[in-house]
Structures are given as C-alpha cells and as structure tokens.
Amino acid sequence: MxxxxxxxxxxxxxxxxxxxxxxRNKFLGFWFFLGGETVLFGSLFGTYLGLRTSTExxxxxxxxFHLDLVFIMTMIxxxxxxxxxxxxxxxxxxxxxxxxxxxxxxxxxxxxxxxFEIYEFYDYYFNYGLGFTVSAFASSFYTLVGTHGAHVxxxxxWITTLLIRYRKAGITLANAPKFYTAVLYWHFIDVVxxxxxxxxxxxxxxx
Amino acid sequence: MANSSPAKKSVLWDWxxxxxxxxxxxxxxxxxxxxxxxxxxxxxxxxxxxxxPEMSFLGEQTYNELLTMHxxxxxxxxxxxxxxxxxxxxxPLQIGARDVAFPFINSLGFWLFLFGGIIxxxxxxxxxxxDAAWTSYVPLSSDSPGHGVDYYVMGLxxxxxxxxxxxxxxxxxxxxxxxxxxxxxxxxxxxxSTFVTSMLILFAFPALTVGLLLLMLDRIFGGxxxxxxxxxNVVIWQHLFWIFGHPEVYILILPAFGIFSxxxxxxxxxxxxxxxxxxxxxxxxxxxxxxxxAHHMFTVGMGPVANAIFAVATMAxxxxxxxxxxxxxLTLWGGRIRFTVANLxxxxxxxxxxxxxxxxxxxxxxAANYQFHDTYFVVAHFHYVIIGGSVFGIFAGTFYWWPKMxxxxxxxxxxxxxxxxxLIGFHMTFFVQHFLGLMGMPRRxxxxxxxxxxxxxxxxxxxxxxFMGTAFILLVINVLISRKNTENTDDPWDGRTLEWATTSPxxxxxxxxxxxxxxxxxxxxxxxxxxxxxxxxEPLGDIHMPNGSIxxxxxxLGLSIASFGVIYYSWPVIIGGLVVTFFTMMLRSVIxxxxxxxxxxxxxxxxxxxx
Numbered sequence: 089m090x091x092x093x094x095x096x097x098x099x100x101x102x103x104x105x106x107x108x109x110x111x112r113n114k115f116l117g118f119w120f121f122l123g124g125e126t127v128l129f130g131s132l133f134g135t136y137l138g139l140r141t142s143t144e145x146x147x148x149x150x151x152x153f154h155l156d157l158v159f160i161m162t163m164i165x166x167x168x169x170x171x172x173x174x175x176x177x178x179x180x181x182x183x184x185x186x187x188x189x190x191x192x193x194x195x196x197x198x199x200x201x202x203x204f205e206i207y208e209f210y211d212y213y214f215n216y217g218l219g220f221t222v223s224a225f226a227s228s229f230y231t232l233v234g235t236h237g238a239h240v241x242x243x244x245x246w247i248t249t250l251l252i253r254y255r256k257a258g259i260t261l262a263n264a265p266k267f268y269t270a271v272l273y274w275h276f277i278d279v280v281x282x283x284x285x286x287x288x289x290x291x292x293x294x295x
Numbered sequence: 296m297a298n299s300s301p302a303k304k305s306v307l308w309d310w311x312x313x314x315x316x317x318x319x320x321x322x323x324x325x326x327x328x329x330x331x332x333x334x335x336x337x338x339x340x341x342x343x344x345x346x347x348p349e350m351s352f353l354g355e356q357t358y359n360e361l362l363t364m365h366x367x368x369x370x371x372x373x374x375x376x377x378x379x380x381x382x383x384x385x386x387p388l389q390i391g392a393r394d395v396a397f398p399f400i401n402s403l404g405f406w407l408f409l410f411g412g413i414i415x416x417x418x419x420x421x422x423x424x425x426d427a428a429w430t431s432y433v434p435l436s437s438d439s440p441g442h443g444v445d446y447y448v449m450g451l452x453x454x455x456x457x458x459x460x461x462x463x464x465x466x467x468x469x470x471x472x473x474x475x476x477x478x479x480x481x482x483x484x485x486x487x488s489t490f491v492t493s494m495l496i497l498f499a500f501p502a503l504t505v506g507l508l509l510l511m512l513d514r515i516f517g518g519x520x521x522x523x524x525x526x527x528n529v530v531i532w533q534h535l536f537w538i539f540g541h542p543e544v545y546i547l548i549l550p551a552f553g554i555f556s557x558x559x560x561x562x563x564x565x566x567x568x569x570x571x572x573x574x575x576x577x578x579x580x581x582x583x584x585x586x587x588x589a590h591h592m593f594t595v596g597m598g599p600v601a602n603a604i605f606a607v608a609t610m611a612x613x614x615x616x617x618x619x620x621x622x623x624x625l626t627l628w629g630g631r632i633r634f635t636v637a638n639l640x641x642x643x644x645x646x647x648x649x650x651x652x653x654x655x656x657x658x659x660x661x662a663a664n665y666q667f668h669d670t671y672f673v674v675a676h677f678h679y680v681i682i683g684g685s686v687f688g689i690f691a692g693t694f695y696w697w698p699k700m701x702x703x704x705x706x707x708x709x710x711x712x713x714x715x716x717x718l719i720g721f722h723m724t725f726f727v728q729h730f731l732g733l734m735g736m737p738r739r740x741x742x743x744x745x746x747x748x749x750x751x752x753x754x755x756x757x758x759x760x761x762f763m764g765t766a767f768i769l770l771v772i773n774v775l776i777s778r779k780n781t782e783n784t785d786d787p788w789d790g791r792t793l794e795w796a797t798t799s800p801x802x803x804x805x806x807x808x809x810x811x812x813x814x815x816x817x818x819x820x821x822x823x824x825x826x827x828x829x830x831x832x833e834p835l836g837d838i839h840m841p842n843g844s845i846x847x848x849x850x851x852l853g854l855s856i857a858s859f860g861v862i863y864y865s866w867p868v869i870i871g872g873l874v875v876t877f878f879t880m881m882l883r884s885v886i887x888x889x890x891x892x893x894x895x896x897x898x899x900x901x902x903x904x905x906x
Contacts, residue, residue, distance in 0.1 A: 109471065113396040113397065116467050116470060117396060117464070117466075117467040120466050120467065123497055123498065124459060127502055128502075131502045131504075131505035131535055131538070134535075135505070138531055142528070143526065220512075220517065221518065224519040224520060224526035224528070226519070227513075227518040227520050227525075227527075231509070231520075245877075246884075249884055253884070
C-alpha cells in the first residue's frame with residue numbers, strides 16, 4: 089500500500105481523505121461515532137432540563153449567566169469552525185502550509201474558548217458559590233457544560249498532536265483522513281455548543 | 296512496534312497483540328463462555344437458597360450480591376461477548392472480507408470488555424460485590440454502602456466503551472467491506488442482524504454511559520443528580536437506564552434471530568422463506584426497540600396517557616416478531632430437515648420464545664402490569680426470552696460454527712444429551728415461576744415463608760437449575776472429547792453462505808482471492824449453478840495485512856487503573872491511569888503502521904479457499 093507517499097498537488101485526488109479504503113472507513117466510522125455522541129449529549133441535555141430549576145435556594149441561571157461572556161465564547165467557537173473549514177479547503181487544494189496555518193488558528197481559538205470557560209467556572213465558584221455539590225442544578229450544569237469543555241480540550245490535544253506529527257509531512261493519503269476526521273469532530277462540538285448556548289444560557293437568562 | 300513477519304511471534308505474544316478478527320472472535324467466545332459459567336454458578340447458588348422456605352444457605356447480603364452479579368455478568372460479560380465472538384468470526388467471512396474495518400479498534404474493544412469484566416469481578420475479593428441488582432436503581436444504588444456499586448459503575452463503563460467501539464467497527468465493516476456482488480439485500484441474515492444490533496449498540500450505549508457517569512458523580516464526587524434533598528430526581532436514572540436497557544434486550548435477541556435464520560435455512564436445505572420480510576422485520580424491531588423503554592416503568596406513576604402509549608408501542612413489536620416466527624416455520628415447511636444439535640436448538644427456540652413473547656404482551660398491558668410488577672412472573676418472562684432466545688441461539692451457533700472456529704466437530708451424540716437435559720431443565724426452572732409470580736412471590740428477595748403454597752414449585756424450579764448446570768458440564772466434556780473429529784470440517788453442514796467456502800481453520804487472510812457473489816446464499820448458488828466453488832473477483836496477488844499491536848492492552852489497562860482510582864477516590868491513580876491511556880492513544884496516532892504484505896508465492900503454497 090502506497091498511502092504513505094507524499095501526493096504531489098497535481099496528482100492529488102479531489103478528495104484525498106476518501107481516496108483509500110482506510111480513509112473511507114475512518115470517514116464513515118467517525119460519522120457513526122458522532123451519532124453515538126449525539127445520544128450522549130442528548131442524555132446530558134435531558135438530565136439538565138429535568139434539573140435546571142432545582143437550585144434549592146442556591147444560585148440559579150438568571151443570576152449566574154452573563155450573556156456578554158457567553159456571546160464572546162460562542163463567536164470564538166463558531167469562528168474556529170470557520171478556520172477549520174478553510175484548512176480542509178486548502179487540504180483539498182493541496183496547499184499544505186495553509187492547511188497548517190488554519191489548523192493552528194483553530195487550535196488557538198479552541199484554547200481561547202477554554203480559557204473563557206475556565207474563567208466562567210472560576211467566577212461561578214468563587215464569586216457566586218456555585219459548587220458542584222450545591223444543588224442538582226449545579227451538578228447537571230457543570231456536568232453538561234464540563235463534558236462539552238472536556239471534548240474541546242480533547243480536540244485541542246488531538247489537533248495539536250496531528251499538527252506536530254505532520255509538520256513536515258505534506259498531505260498524504262494517510263494523514264488526510266486524520267485531519268478530516270479531526271475537523272468533523274471539531275464541527276460536532278461546535279454544534280453541541282450552539283445547543284448549549286440556546287438550551288442552557290438563553291433559556292436560563294430568559295427564565 | 297510489531298514484527299515485520301508474524302511467523303516469528305511466540306504464541307502468547309501473538310494472541311495478546313492480535314488484530315485478526317478470527318482470533319479476537321475466539322477470545323470473545325472463550326471469555327464469554329467463562330463468564331457464562333461463573334454467572335450460571337451464581338444462579339445455582341441462588342436457587343439452592345430458594346430450594347426450601349426460609350433457608351439459611353446464603354445470607355441476605357450475599358444473595359443480593361449474587362443476584363446483581365448474575366444479571367450483570369450474564370448480560371454484559373456472557374451473552375453479548377458470546378455473540379460478539381460469532382460476529383467477529385463470522386461476519387467478515389460471510390461478506391467476503393479479509394478483515395474488519397478497524398482491526399486495531401476491534402482488539403481494543405475486546406480488551407476493554409475483558410478488563411471491565413475483571414474490574415467487576417474483583418469486587419468479590421475486596422469486600423463485597425455490587426448489591427443493587429443489574430438495574431441499580433437509585434437511591435438504592437446511590438446509597439449502597441461499601442464499594443460494590445462503584446465496581447459496577449466503573450466495570451460497566453470500561454466494558455461499555457469497548458462494546459460501543461465494536462459496534463461502530465461492525466457497522467463500517469458491513470457497509471464498506473462487502474465483496475463484489477454482495478449487495479445489502481444479498482447479505483446473510485446473521486450479517487443483517489449484526490448490522491441492526493450494532494446500530495442499537497451505537498445509539499443505546501451512550502445513554503448507559505451518561506447514567507453511569509451521573510451515578511459515579513453522585514456516589515464519589517458528591518453530585519446531587521439523584522439526591523432528592525438537593526433537588527435531584529431519581530426517575531432520571533430509570534429513564535436513562537431503560538433508554539439503554541430496552542435496546543439492550545434487542546441487542547441480545549437480534550443476533551440470535553440471525554443465527555436461527557442461518558441454521559434453520561441450512562438444515563431445512565431451503566432458501567430462507569421471506570428474506571426481505573425478515574430483513575425489514577429486523578429493522579422494524581430495531582427501531583421500535585427505542586420507542587418502548589418506559590414499559591419497564593409502568594408503576595413509577597407516569598400517568599395513564601404515557602402508560603397507554605408505551606403499552607401500545609410495546610405490543611406493536613409482536614407484529615414484526617410474529618413475521619419472523621412464521622417465516623422460520625415456512626422455511627421448515629416442505630424442507631428436508633436434519634435434526635442436528637444446532638437445528639434442535641433452533642426448533643426448540645420457536646415454541647419457547649413464543650411463550651416468552653406471549654407473557655411479554657401480557658406484561659405490556661399496563662393495567663395488568665401493576666399486578667405482575669416485581670414478581671416472579673417477570674423473572675419467568677425474561678428468562679423465557681433470554682434463555683429460550685439468546686442462549687438457545689448461542690448454543691445453536693456454537694454447534695453450527697464450531698468446526699469453522701476450532702477445526703473440529705462437536706459430538707452430535709453428546710450434544711443431543713446436552714440439548715435435551717438443558718431444554719427440560721430450562722422449562723422446569725422457569726415454567727413454574729410464572730405461577731409463583733401470579734401467586735405473589737416477589738422477585739429479588741432472598742427467602743420466602745413456609746405455608747404459602749410456594750414450596751413445591753420452588754423445589755421444582757431448583758431441580759431444573761441443576762439440570763441446566765449438569766447439561767453445561769456435558770457441553771464442556773463434549774468440547775474436550777470431540778477434538779479428534781477433524782475430518783469434514785470445511786463445510787460439514789452443506790452450508791449456503793460464504794464462511795463455508797473457506798478452509799477450517801480459516802487462513803489468516805480468509806480468502807486468497809476476494810469471492811464474486813452472484814446471488815443470495817452465495818455458496819449454495821455456486822453449488823447449484825456453478826462448480827461448487829466461489830468465482831474470484833480479483834486476480835491472485837499479494838495480500839496486505841495489518842500488523843498486530845500491544846497498544847490496545849495498554850489503553851485498556853490505563854482505563855482500568857483510572858477506574859480503581861475512582862473507586863477508591865485517589866486522584867494520583869486516576870490521573871496516572873488516564874495518562875497511560877491518552878499517551879498510548881497518542882502513540883497510536885503518531886506511529887504510522889502500514890502493515891505487511893503476504894507474497895503471492897506463500898498464498899499459492901497453501902491456496903486459501905480451495906477444498
């Protein structure tokens with residue numbers, strides 16, 4: 089199998105991520121995995137919706153949530169999806185350096201998002217006294233948003249690993265599926281955040 | 296990483312690092328058989344305790360632990376791995392593939408399952424097994440003292456992760472790896488049922504993951520999900536558990552349906568009656584399996600509307616199941632039936648499973664369910680569908696595929712003793728439990744009082760359990776004494792599907808040349824319309840194979856270490872375990888392993904699929 093050869097841009101197949109059977113398997117398998125992840129987050133959302141009014145006298149959504157902060161976080165994450173799209177477009181064009189640049193931009197935005205999230209949790213914990221064990225609302229909020237945050241952190245680690253490993257490799261039929269699935273994953277956690285933004289923050293701030 | 300040539304490996308290293316779907320299948324099968332024996336023994340201990348009223352053979356706490364571990368082990372560590380064994384071994388052969396889509400993940404799935412099972416069973420030696428039943432309802436489980444339930448949570452979490460990966464692997468394998476001509480509607484029914492089962496795994500297991508996560512957070516990290524005093528809600532656990540749990544019972548029965556479809560059609564020497572109806576019935580059962588979870592919760596107080604909707608949806612499942620039953624009967628009709636042990640289990644399955652189905656419809660009647668709930672009637676029902684369906688399917692598959700998997704045929708004479716003893720024992724044990732339940736005997740209770748007319752039926756039930764235990768010993772003896780039956784193992788049953796076109800034991804690469812599939816029952820078509828051998832879809836050439844890898848064991852080991860860290864609440868151990876796991880995952884991502892090629896000279900030397 090010659091899938092470790094560097095593909096010259098002029099002979100690059102139009103979809104290098106799906107040019108090999110291994111790539112097609114990864115592509116399909118990852119979509120199935122995201123289907124399972126959907127159920128995972130669906131269950132967490134359901135739990136949160138069942139418990140979001142159970143603040144038991146502790147701090148609740150309307151006093152906690154600052155929509156300005158959440159708006160910034162949303163914009164950062166949506167932009168990071170856009171940069172990852174640019175990366176994939178450049179991968180299909182065979183432009184490896186631009187692929188790297190846009191992927192690094194995605195990582196940077198992911199780190200920025202995580203920093204805001206850590207600040208947010210820090211704020212809730214120290215300034216509002218919203219510990220994980222304070223109420224059922226607190227537990228379900230931290231679990232849902234924290235699971236999403238853990239996914240972002242995993243994505244940052246994953247993409248960084250790929251970027252370091254393939255910093256000089258060029259686009260090959262072996263690494264194109266890897267970048268592609270990492271970006272699929274990144275879009276997925278972006279979509280989940282859109283739901284968190286609406287279901288948790290907008291619904292919470294609006295009462 | 297791995298050796299460039301597989302021939303240099305020692306046997307142990309070979310099995311620890313293997314990514315061959317056939318070896319992984321055999322490991323799944325043997326591990327499942329081991330756990331089956333363990334869980335069966337637990338059941339027999341419980342039946343001894345219930346042999347006479349107010350026995351003191353076991354303490355109440357021990358009884359609760361045995362009860363929990365029997366159910367949990369049978370479902371997660373015995374029945375599912377046994378089916379996974381068949382799926383791994385048979386499905387790639389049936390679709391004419393050289394391997395599964397993700398050999399590495401396949402191996403990882405197995406090791407996660409095995410380590411999860413070990414975590415769960417270590418609890419016996421560290422101060423008490425989980426004792427809140429396999430459903431682990433909160434607050435019973437969230438308030439259970441000791442570490443037992445923690446083992447339940449972490450053991451199932453680890454093995455569940457493995458199951459999910461295997462499910463995705465089968466899905467991709469079946470969609471992407473089929474041989475030329477093997478369209479979806481030419482796939483053998485076992486492959487179809489594997490496909491639908493994997494769909495169920497994919498969409499059901501994450502709900503269990505979340506349920507276990509919440510229980511872990513509540514028990515160990517002070518969460519308040521199920522703590523009513525903190526605003527928690529105990530019904531959330533029940534919903535999450537059954538959103539997983541009901542598809543789970545279809546995960547257990549659909550592969551058995553697939554096995555019966557293969558066995559009945561082979562031993563009736565007829566094409567399966569109503570193939571497309573069978574496929575669609577399987578799909579409909581898979582879909583409806585997600586729509587009925589709340590029928591386990593009729594007595595929770597969801598109200599008459601919810602109860603009525605879930606009752607009707609549940610009863611609707613009887614329709615596709617009935618379609619399947621009639622199709623099996625019509626396959627047998629006019630066939631040249633051979634009463635081999637595999638077929639005997641298939642034939643015994645039909646009436647036994649129908650009985651379980653009838654009590655299922657009775658239980659689905661939500662008004663009557665208030666009477667049946669938590670009695671032995673429920674126990675009788677689900678043992679009729681799980682033993683009469685899944686376990687009979689496993690035994691039918693064992694006798695049917697044994698020659699292919701292990702290269703020798705099991706003795707039919709010993710097998711028939713085993714079959715009759717098991718069948719009689721099964722009905723003796725569980726038929727009477729219907730009446731025990733209707734007479735009001737509650738399930739999951741360690742004893743019962745004298746003078747309530749429960750004595751005789753309980754005694755009969757225990758005798759039946761001894762019959763089943765004895766039967767299982769006969770199976771083990773059969774496995775040991777039949778080893779010399781090595782002649783006629785390539786295609787001993789005059790098979791219809793592609794796995795019988797390979798040699799026994801199967802070559803590492805399955806097919807020297809990918810077969811060309813020309814019809815449903817591909818091999819039988821060639822027997823009737825060709826020269827009895829599969830036509831090749833590709834010229835003979837070098838075959839590319841994946842390298843083995845030791846990394847899956849380390850990934851699973853890291854997660855197991857982290858699990859013990861959680862159980863005993865030690866952050867250094869948790870972090871240490873996770874570091875091992877994530878570092879190994881990173882290695883897997885960073886090291887590109889392109890496998891090796893088997894040269895064509897070596898293949899022509901042993902010529903894979905020729906007889």
